[in-house]
Amino acid sequence: MARPRWPRFPDITRDELVEIARRIMAGPGPQSDDPDADWYTLLFDTNLTMPNASHLIFTASEGRTAEEIVDEALAYRPIAL
Numbered sequence: 001m002a003r004p005r006w007p008r009f010p011d012i013t014r015d016e017l018v019e020i021a022r023r024i025m026a027g028p029g030p031q032s033d034d035p036d037a038d039w040y041t042l043l044f045d046t047n048l049t050m051p052n053a054s055h056l057i058f059t060a061s062e063g064r065t066a067e068e069i070v071d072e073a074l075a076y077r078p079i080a081l
Helices: 016-024 035-046 066-077
Strands: none
Touching: 016 035, 016 066
């Protein structure tokens, strides 16, 4: 009961997802003082159909942009059984 609800937004836009991805990519580190990094990761994963979509961000090779990552996540289609 202490956990917040899953942050699901049915009308989230691509641009909003790109901004969320950018914030995750900035991530915790010497240049970032963002205490909400975990929240952005949860928000990203919850609002895409791709399971663990944030994995694309954390395993992205150098040079991939937030736009490319979001486009790949949005292109995901589950296999119909």
